[in-house]
Amino acid sequence: MQTKITFPHAGEYYVVFKDLFTNLGYEVVVPPSTSQKTLDIGIKLAPAQACLPFKITLGNLVQGIEKGANLVGMIGGKTGICRLAYYSDMYQKILADNGYPVELLAVKAKKEFWLSVKKHHPTLTLRQFMQTIRDFWRKLVIFELIREKSLAIRPYEINRGDSTRMKGRFLRQLEQTTNATELKALKQEIIQGFAAIPIDKERKIIKLGLVGEFFLLIDQFSTLNMEEFLGNNGVLLKYSLSFSEFFVGSLKQKRFLDNYLPTHNNQVYKYAQKYITRPIGGHGRESVGEAIVFKQKGYDGVIHLYPFSCMPEVVASSIVPRVSADWGIPILSICLDEHTGEAGFQTRLEAFTDMIKRKKYPFIAEDE
Amino acid sequence: MGNGKNKELLAAKIIGIPRGLSYYLDNFSWEEFFEILGYRVEYSEDSSAETFAAGNQLAGSEQCFPVKVYYGHVVSLLQKTTNLFIPQYTSLEQGTYCCPKVIGLPQLIKNTIPQEFNLLTAEIDLGREKFTKGNILSLARQLTWNPLRISRALTYFGQNSKRLPSKIPEGEKFVGPSRDQGKNGLIGVVAHQYALQDSLLNMGIMNRLGEYGFAYVTSEHYPRPESPANPGYFNRRAPHWDFGQNILHAVQGMLLDKDIRGIIFITYFGCGIDAFLEEIFKDQVCDQKPYLGLTLDEHSGEAGLMTRIEAFLDMMIRKEGKNRHAD
Numbered sequence: 001m002q003t004k005i006t007f008p009h010a011g012e013y014y015v016v017f018k019d020l021f022t023n024l025g026y027e028v029v030v031p032p033s034t035s036q037k038t039l040d041i042g043i044k045l046a047p048a049q050a051c052l053p054f055k056i057t058l059g060n061l062v063q064g065i066e067k068g069a070n071l072v073g074m075i076g077g078k079t080g081i082c083r084l085a086y087y088s089d090m091y092q093k094i095l096a097d098n099g100y101p102v103e104l105l106a107v108k109a110k111k112e113f114w115l116s117v118k119k120h121h122p123t124l125t126l127r128q129f130m131q132t133i134r135d136f137w138r139k140l141v142i143f144e145l146i147r148e149k150s151l152a153i154r155p156y157e158i159n160r161g162d163s164t165r166m167k168g169r170f171l172r173q174l175e176q177t178t179n180a181t182e183l184k185a186l187k188q189e190i191i192q193g194f195a196a197i198p199i200d201k202e203r204k205i206i207k208l209g210l211v212g213e214f215f216l217l218i219d220q221f222s223t224l225n226m227e228e229f230l231g232n233n234g235v236l237l238k239y240s241l242s243f244s245e246f247f248v249g250s251l252k253q254k255r256f257l258d259n260y261l262p263t264h265n266n267q268v269y270k271y272a273q274k275y276i277t278r279p280i281g282g283h284g285r286e287s288v289g290e291a292i293v294f295k296q297k298g299y300d301g302v303i304h305l306y307p308f309s310c311m312p313e314v315v316a317s318s319i320v321p322r323v324s325a326d327w328g329i330p331i332l333s334i335c336l337d338e339h340t341g342e343a344g345f346q347t348r349l350e351a352f353t354d355m356i357k358r359k360k361y362p363f364i365a366e367d368e
Numbered sequence: 369m370g371n372g373k374n375k376e377l378l379a380a381k382i383i384g385i386p387r388g389l390s391y392y393l394d395n396f397s398w399e400e401f402f403e404i405l406g407y408r409v410e411y412s413e414d415s416s417a418e419t420f421a422a423g424n425q426l427a428g429s430e431q432c433f434p435v436k437v438y439y440g441h442v443v444s445l446l447q448k449t450t451n452l453f454i455p456q457y458t459s460l461e462q463g464t465y466c467c468p469k470v471i472g473l474p475q476l477i478k479n480t481i482p483q484e485f486n487l488l489t490a491e492i493d494l495g496r497e498k499f500t501k502g503n504i505l506s507l508a509r510q511l512t513w514n515p516l517r518i519s520r521a522l523t524y525f526g527q528n529s530k531r532l533p534s535k536i537p538e539g540e541k542f543v544g545p546s547r548d549q550g551k552n553g554l555i556g557v558v559a560h561q562y563a564l565q566d567s568l569l570n571m572g573i574m575n576r577l578g579e580y581g582f583a584y585v586t587s588e589h590y591p592r593p594e595s596p597a598n599p600g601y602f603n604r605r606a607p608h609w610d611f612g613q614n615i616l617h618a619v620q621g622m623l624l625d626k627d628i629r630g631i632i633f634i635t636y637f638g639c640g641i642d643a644f645l646e647e648i649f650k651d652q653v654c655d656q657k658p659y660l661g662l663t664l665d666e667h668s669g670e671a672g673l674m675t676r677i678e679a680f681l682d683m684m685i686r687k688e689g690k691n692r693h694a695d
Binding site for chain 1: 431467604639642
């Protein structure tokens with residue numbers, strides 16, 4: 001039987017994952033973009049107190065399976081402290097109970113991934129596999145470049161929507177690009193493309209860092225398109241986490257380096273040490289540490305996002321006020337769930353950004 | 369730090385231990401441990417409505433009910449002493465973890481309570497013996513300079529901090545014909561340890577069962593044998609939480625136990641672990657035995673809760689054909 005694979009959308013990252021699975025020899029079924037319908041399916045099937053990422057990804061999977069998939073690629077492993085480590089088993093149970101019996105494929109930087117792919121495609125050699133992973137990595141890096149550039153340009157753009165359009169264009173291009181030479185050319189094109197957007201360098205903007213739960217930082221649906229809303233309001237955003245970090249974060253070698261060398265994560269852990277001494281699951285410790293690192297880098301404030309009932313982030317969110325007071329960082333902790341209304345959410349964001357703007361540019365009247 | 373130079377501590381000689389969450393995980397007495405080191409232990413009082421009210425003001429609004437009550441215990445202890453001991457339980461056996469809130473508990477309390485106090489803590493990972501011993505050693509060194517006391521305390525810890533016994537002692541074995549079945553039957557109550565033992569947290573459900581003529585067995589009476597392969601956990605991979613494994617193991621034991629008529633599962637709003645666990649066992653339990661899942665929080669009204677329990681118990685009595693309460 002031909003294995004057709006589907007996977008959670010995870011924001012726009014599907015572009016990269018689609019490629020990975022295609023190159024590994026799977027037929028790929030990309031689920032429809034995350035929508036209210038996706039969430040409704042998730043809410044219906046998932047336990048009431050499951051976290052928002054679980055509900056959204058479950059909805060994605062069901063929609064993918066309805067389109068004909070019989071294999072589920074799940075990003076993330078079976079290790080860790082938070083509920084993510086048990087996601088795959090919950091998917092399996094819930095999907096089977098509701099008449100979607102599927103297999104699971106854990107996608108992570110570990111040997112198991114290779115072994116399970118090998119089982120599906122016995123002819124695949126390790127060399128080919130490693131090449132695929134390398135290509136995947138290259139694409140991931142380009143993807144994140146596009147994302148970062150659009151975030152950096154958006155608050156300055158003169159014609160609203162330029163960077164969003166540019167981002168969409170490059171993402172489509174990236175989807176079609178396959179070989180390394182083209183990717184290199186694309187990279188140049190991206191840098192030039194974003195540089196060509198007319199900008200107003202004089203604009204008074206503020207810089208905010210985003211910390212918190214991983215899924216909310218990559219998925220624009222669950223944060224109600226916050227990225228664009230804030231960008232258009234003159235906020236330069238920077239994410240503390242990206243998929244590439246998440247992917248290599250599980251490597252033992254990386255963890256070893258972080259413990260002994262002054263890498264970025266080493267800094268984060270050092271700052272977090274006073275507040276959270278050891279990993280508490282998810283990105284609880286990172287949320288606290290990254291907030292301080294953002295402050296050190298000269299950011300004006302930090303937004304901390306977490307889904308309702310996320311265990312590690314609830315601990316972090318309780319500690320965040322103390323961090324805020326100790327280091328003088330304005331931090332806005334926002335808890336999101338399926339009931340979060342767009343207007344209320346945007347009001348809170350606006351109030352927070354306005355407050356920081358007034359503080360940073362005291363004598364300047366609002367220009368709009 | 370180290371070698372008993374912590375002057376303030378030495379002056380007070382009293383260490384407070386809040387009675388909540390991790391307190392119920394200790395299967396040996398910290399009191400004796402600290403006595404060997406030359407300190408007196410002061411426990412907080414039983415939880416009451418005031419405990420919760422005090423804790424609720426400090427705890428974050430999204431924390432679960434047991435954590436809020438724990439804050440209350442801390443606040444009441446801080447009136448007596450400024451030395452608090454909060455053990456940092458990270459894992460009770462190899463490859464499993466406690467709930468993230470329990471893991472982060474000492475730092476959570478330290479960084480959210482405005483009052484200054486000495487936090488004594490030691491990371492306890494029973495799966496990693498050497499590591500734990502090292503942490504206990506540095507804890508003991510903070511408290512005294514006397515090497516004899518330190519070594520005695522370490523020996524005490526080493527002998528007593530073992531994980532649950534591999535075999536259930538005869539006396540504690542509940543499976544057997546001789547146990548008390550109550551007037552109407554035996555009910556299994558499944559919950560986290562702290563919920564079973566703290567009557568504020570379980571809202572006196574156990575007493576109510578007795579009043580109604582039911583005897584009960586709690587999930588504590590189903591300690592997990594050490595071999596992880598033993599129970600199938602409903603044919604699922606064992607969850608990586610200690611609490612989760614305990615609960616699944618107990619539910620499974622209760623399902624096989626013919627004496628147990630029905631199962632009550634107590635959980636708290638916002639408990640991430642239980643949200644997933646209930647999904648695993650719920651449909652199988654419902655197929656076999658009467659099941660009542662209760663999600664409690666600080667807003668749970670006593671009357672509403674008791675109505676639900678009474679309805680559940682009445683239903684069970686009727687099912688047995690013994691309609692004693694109808695007349």
